[in-house]
Amino acid sequence: MHEEKSGQGKSFSQKAGLCLGLLLFFVMLLFDLDPGKPIVTRMAAVATLMAVWWITDAIPLFATALLPMLLYPLLGILNGKSTAPIYINSTIFLFMGGFMIALTMEKWNLHKRIALFIIRLIGGGPSRIVLGFMVAAAFLSMWISNTATAIMMVPIGMAIISQMEAKFSAEETHKFTVGLMLGIAYACSLGGVATLVGTPPNLSFARIFEITFPEAQPIAFGTWFIMGLPLCAVMLGIVWVMLTKIFFRVPAHITVDKSIVDKEYDDLGSMSFEEKSVLIIFFLTAFLWVFRKKLNLGFFSIPGWSELMPYPRLIDDGTVALFMAMILFLIPTRSRDAESPTVMGPDVIRNLPWNIVLLFGGGFALAKGFQVTGLSTLIGNKFSGLAGMSPILMILILCFSLTFLTELTSNTATTEMILPILASVAFAMKTNPLMLMIPATLSASCAFMMPVATPPNAIVFGSGRIKIAEMAKVGIFINIIGVFVITALFYIIGTAIFSIDPNIFPEWAKHMGTGAH
Numbered sequence: 001m002h003e004e005k006s007g008q009g010k011s012f013s014q015k016a017g018l019c020l021g022l023l024l025f026f027v028m029l030l031f032d033l034d035p036g037k038p039i040v041t042r043m044a045a046v047a048t049l050m051a052v053w054w055i056t057d058a059i060p061l062f063a064t065a066l067l068p069m070l071l072y073p074l075l076g077i078l079n080g081k082s083t084a085p086i087y088i089n090s091t092i093f094l095f096m097g098g099f100m101i102a103l104t105m106e107k108w109n110l111h112k113r114i115a116l117f118i119i120r121l122i123g124g125g126p127s128r129i130v131l132g133f134m135v136a137a138a139f140l141s142m143w144i145s146n147t148a149t150a151i152m153m154v155p156i157g158m159a160i161i162s163q164m165e166a167k168f169s170a171e172e173t174h175k176f177t178v179g180l181m182l183g184i185a186y187a188c189s190l191g192g193v194a195t196l197v198g199t200p201p202n203l204s205f206a207r208i209f210e211i212t213f214p215e216a217q218p219i220a221f222g223t224w225f226i227m228g229l230p231l232c233a234v235m236l237g238i239v240w241v242m243l244t245k246i247f248f249r250v251p252a253h254i255t256v257d258k259s260i261v262d263k264e265y266d267d268l269g270s271m272s273f274e275e276k277s278v279l280i281i282f283f284l285t286a287f288l289w290v291f292r293k294k295l296n297l298g299f300f301s302i303p304g305w306s307e308l309m310p311y312p313r314l315i316d317d318g319t320v321a322l323f324m325a326m327i328l329f330l331i332p333t334r335s336r337d338a339e340s341p342t343v344m345g346p347d348v349i350r351n352l353p354w355n356i357v358l359l360f361g362g363g364f365a366l367a368k369g370f371q372v373t374g375l376s377t378l379i380g381n382k383f384s385g386l387a388g389m390s391p392i393l394m395i396l397i398l399c400f401s402l403t404f405l406t407e408l409t410s411n412t413a414t415t416e417m418i419l420p421i422l423a424s425v426a427f428a429m430k431t432n433p434l435m436l437m438i439p440a441t442l443s444a445s446c447a448f449m450m451p452v453a454t455p456p457n458a459i460v461f462g463s464g465r466i467k468i469a470e471m472a473k474v475g476i477f478i479n480i481i482g483v484f485v486i487t488a489l490f491y492i493i494g495t496a497i498f499s500i501d502p503n504i505f506p507e508w509a510k511h512m513g514t515g516a517h
Contacts, residue, residue, distance in 0.1 A: 065362020
């Protein structure tokens with residue numbers, strides 16, 4: 001997720017985007033896109049304004065996300081009373097519950113212990129150390145923000161790099177340095193792909209899909225995980241080989257002193273009661289998320305625990321997230337230095353990323369607007385010529401476009417703009433909407449070329465040990481490989497897991513855009 005830019009004045013592109021967005025908004029209101037239904041044109045104008053402001057970062061992303069609350073009532077799309085609840089829903093509570101547990105992990109330094117444990121377990125020679133860092137970063141990014149993971153991993157990596165530069169020289173160890181730093185950045189992004197809570201675009205997809213196709217089965221955490229984890233593992237392996245064996249091969253005489261990692265781990269001391277408590281809650285939460293609903297593995301399925309409850313249909317992933325987070329408010333601390341009497345304290349609510357919560361809401365409101373005005377049907381009709389197009393070709397084009405677009409724009413905002421349109425395109429092609437929406441969502445997290453693409457890229461670039469050219473050189477290859485890996489893996493594994501038949505247009509997809517105004 002891109003962070004809000006700080007600084008005194010706006011850049012030229014931001015000023016241009018501000019003016020262009022307003023100009024297009026007013027110009028679009030003059031047209032009649034759907035004769036007899038002026039509300040469709042008004043909705044298209046709002047969508048255009050939000051798209052331009054999100055892409056150019058004209059005003060903070062979360063501020064743009066609030067536009068539906070202001071414009072929907074003014075333009076007769078939806079009243080404020082109907083628009084406001086779209087911003088807060090079970091997906092938001094899944095995000096908040098997951099984030100609260102993640103913040104508590106960070107508070108008690110459990111994330112650092114897990115990272116160092118994994119690095120010690122895997123690490124050996126230079127390339128094995130890079131693999132250890134990558135696995136640790138990817139695992140943590142599945143559950144806590146990729147920015148927090150990168151901020152924690154980079155200093156540990158830099159400690160090893162400094163020690164090696166003292167022993168050999170900065171020139172001799174440069175390839176190891178670049179490989180390690182890029183490994184951390186890329187693994188942080190890839191880890192987020194594996195789980196619904198790993199990165200905001202995944203949650204945006206789950207909710208927008210639910211809004212657009214209310215008759216479809218909602219996307220469960222476990223179902224996403226069985227597809228996301230293999231994809232994460234395959235991409236992690238490919239990136240590691242490219243970094244350590246192709247682009248940045250470390251000279252044979254360079255060795256790594258593992259004692260730095262051992263010392264860092266020993267400095268943490270023995271596990272505190274609070275750490276053990278958070279660890280147990282963390283693993284329990286992951287288990288309950290993954291096995292809540294029946295898991296279809298293609299060749300056999302695992303029944304979900306929610307079936308044992310009296311009201312299984314009323315329990316969702318947000319229920320699990322909040323229930324487990326609440327337990328952390330009940331466990332008393334034993335540490336004398338603790339700021340609060342319980343393992344999770346009141347400070348956690350101040351540290352929640354409310355800007356992302358609002359950004360989510362804006363995306364959900366946009367999707368609802370597409371649905372209730374009939375704009376989604378209009379867009380679908382415009383794309384009816386794609387009906388005979390090969391889904392694989394369509395997925396490839398989509399993945400390629402999204403991967404390179406999110407090099408320069410916020411992946412969450414981009415996903416929220418594109419998904420309602422893709423739902424309409426799938427409707428026009430008479431293909432399962434998941435065939436387009438899932439690969440697009442996955443591709444939004446796979447931008448590896450530029451420092452501005454993701455916070456982890458920016459953080460490792462900020463270490464001063466990498467040139468933009470080095471990141472771009474290896475990043476463009478990983479971007480392209482990622483496009484083909486996502487397309488192939490989704491077609492092989494995803495279609496089985498999500499019960500998608502490429503040749504069948506599902507019954508639930510036929511009722512898109514029929515929301516009553």
